[in-house]
Amino acid sequence: MAEKKTSFEDALRKLEEISENLKSENISLEEAMKSYEEGVKYYKECNEILEKASQKIETLTK
Amino acid sequence: MGMKPVKVSQLNSYIKRILQTDPLLGNISVTGEISNLKFHGSGHVYFSLKDEKSKINCFLSAGNLASLECQLAEGNGVIAEGYIYLYERGGSYSLNVKNMENAGQGDLAATFERLKKKLESEGLFDKSKKKTIPVFPKKIAVVTSATGAAVRDIVKIIKGKNDCVDIVIYPVLVQGPAAAEEISSAIDDININYPDVDIIIAGRGGGSMEELWAFNEEIVARSIYASDIPVISAVGHETDFTIADFVADMRAETPTAAADKAVPDTYALRDYIASIGREMKRSLKMTTDNKSKQLQLLNPRNFGRDIQSRIALEQLNLDNIMSDIENYTKTMIAGLKHRADLAKETMNSADPKSILKKGYSVVTDADGNVITDVGSLRKDQVVNIEAAKGKAQARVITSQNTETQQ
Numbered sequence: 001m002a003e004k005k006t007s008f009e010d011a012l013r014k015l016e017e018i019s020e021n022l023k024s025e026n027i028s029l030e031e032a033m034k035s036y037e038e039g040v041k042y043y044k045e046c047n048e049i050l051e052k053a054s055q056k057i058e059t060l061t062k
Numbered sequence: 063m064g065m066k067p068v069k070v071s072q073l074n075s076y077i078k079r080i081l082q083t084d085p086l087l088g089n090i091s092v093t094g095e096i097s098n099l100k101f102h103g104s105g106h107v108y109f110s111l112k113d114e115k116s117k118i119n120c121f122l123s124a125g126n127l128a129s130l131e132c133q134l135a136e137g138n139g140v141i142a143e144g145y146i147y148l149y150e151r152g153g154s155y156s157l158n159v160k161n162m163e164n165a166g167q168g169d170l171a172a173t174f175e176r177l178k179k180k181l182e183s184e185g186l187f188d189k190s191k192k193k194t195i196p197v198f199p200k201k202i203a204v205v206t207s208a209t210g211a212a213v214r215d216i217v218k219i220i221k222g223k224n225d226c227v228d229i230v231i232y233p234v235l236v237q238g239p240a241a242a243e244e245i246s247s248a249i250d251d252i253n254i255n256y257p258d259v260d261i262i263i264a265g266r267g268g269g270s271m272e273e274l275w276a277f278n279e280e281i282v283a284r285s286i287y288a289s290d291i292p293v294i295s296a297v298g299h300e301t302d303f304t305i306a307d308f309v310a311d312m313r314a315e316t317p318t319a320a321a322d323k324a325v326p327d328t329y330a331l332r333d334y335i336a337s338i339g340r341e342m343k344r345s346l347k348m349t350t351d352n353k354s355k356q357l358q359l360l361n362p363r364n365f366g367r368d369i370q371s372r373i374a375l376e377q378l379n380l381d382n383i384m385s386d387i388e389n390y391t392k393t394m395i396a397g398l399k400h401r402a403d404l405a406k407e408t409m410n411s412a413d414p415k416s417i418l419k420k421g422y423s424v425v426t427d428a429d430g431n432v433i434t435d436v437g438s439l440r441k442d443q444v445v446n447i448e449a450a451k452g453k454a455q456a457r458v459i460t461s462q463n464t465e466t467q468q
Contacts, residue, residue, distance in 0.1 A: 008198040012335070019338045022345035025352075032349040039342045046335045050328055053200070053226035057217060059208060060232050 008049045015042040071150065078148035081155060087146040092118070092157060093165050096138045107134065111142060111157065114170050114275055119156040121147070132164045139165040139172060170271055174278055177305055181280070186287045186309045193292040193311045195324065199260035201228040202324055203291075205248045208233030212267045212296070212317035219321035224328045230259065236266035241276035249285040249293065262289060263320045264306065265296030277304035286310055296320030418450035436461045 018039035022032060081087055094111030101107055105124030110117045120142060132140060144159040181187065202220065206212045213231055220229060232252060234244040245264060252259055264286065266274070276282060277297045286293045286309045295310035296317040307313040314320030358364070410416070414424065425433045426446045433445065439461045447454045
């Protein structure tokens with residue numbers, strides 16, 4: 001399989017990690033802001049992948 | 063037509079004579095797998111013997127059944143001994159079984175086991191070689207019959223669950239002699255010409271073991287193993303196990319299950335992502351709220367308020383100490399005063415004047431010395447007498463030392 005730019009799986013995993021990280025109580029404000037910004041980036045990426053995809057169904061002919 | 067027509071019964075009778083006089087068919091041993099086993103009320107047994115391509119009807123009389131040593135069961139591989147018999151009225155022939163013995167497992171089952179063992183020993187089933195099925199495939203290839211129920215089920219399930227993934231249907235024959243070759247080359251072709259496919263589903267709907275046989279062929283197993291794209295096998299029903307199932311990266315019980323396993327629910331994913339988005343916002347707000355609360359605590363105004371209350375407290379403390387000291391001093395002074403009063407009283411009671419009041423007098427000489435020894439007085443010496451009230455002067459007439467007299 002050719003390597004794609006960012007896979008949905010990766011983006012989702014990152015998003016989940018960041019969300020978890022944001023929940024931690026001793027996170028610094030700077031870190032929280034940075035994490036949030038990054039999270040929003042992945043959040044948008046995930047949504048874009050889901051929104052842009054339009055399903056194609058084709059039957060190959062021999 | 064070179065011959066005048068004969069009656070059906072005449073034809074069947076003729077065929078019967080041919081069959082039953084044939085030296086080979088009159089006493090023959092056949093190996094196959096028992097299927098369609100039926101025990102008739104009369105005690106006779108009807109069944110079929112089959113291999114992967116063909117089958118023959120068999121008859122076992124109640125009498126022969128009694129002397130039989132082998133187990134009669136569906137799927138058992140047996141060697142049956144008997145002769146070919148034509149049933150004239152139905153125009154059908156069957157093997158009239160006289161004796162039967164176990165042949166281990168049936169041919170199909172034996173072939174299956176042999177290939178399974180061989181491929182297993184070569185490591186084609188190794189768990190470590192299994193590729194992970196991507197969680198979010200963009201394109202799925204379905205290798206199956208274009209007309210079967212399987213392809214309809216797969217497309218229906220995928221569409222209902224995921225509106226992002228592309229589906230490519232690669233039509234192949236799934237039964238018959240050409241099926242294995244087609245399935246195998248389809249998998250190879252997808253790997254070469256459609257490398258953007260993320261998952262291959264290869265399978266078909268339910269059927270007999272013969273109908274599913276293509277998925278037990280070595281050539282299919284080899285292609286599945288060689289595939290760089292993960293393969294999900296989806297053959298028949300839950301209870302059907304094929305060689306393809308063992309070598310595939312994932313086995314699905316049915317084509318429907320394969321479709322379900324292959325794709326994530328994009329509708330649920332959207333909700334999930336939205337919930338993460340909300341959660342992140344909430345977490346950030348909580349962090350900023352916490353930080354501002356912390357800041358509030360360090361606000362100089364609050365700080366100053368703290369100091370003032372501290373000062374007030376210290377003052378109060380000081381006041382308390384002061385009043386304690388005052389009280390203590392007061393008590394002490396009162397105590398001292400009381401002692402002084404007592405001392406004064408004692409002193410009063412010791413005053414010589416108070417003795418004079420009782421009737422005593424003090425006698426002194428001219429110099430004021432108190433006379434305690436009469437012997438020291440001369441005759442006619444003037445002495446002073448002091449009583450409680452007033453003073454007098456007297457002249458000594460006689461003196462007598464009381465102590466010497468005694």
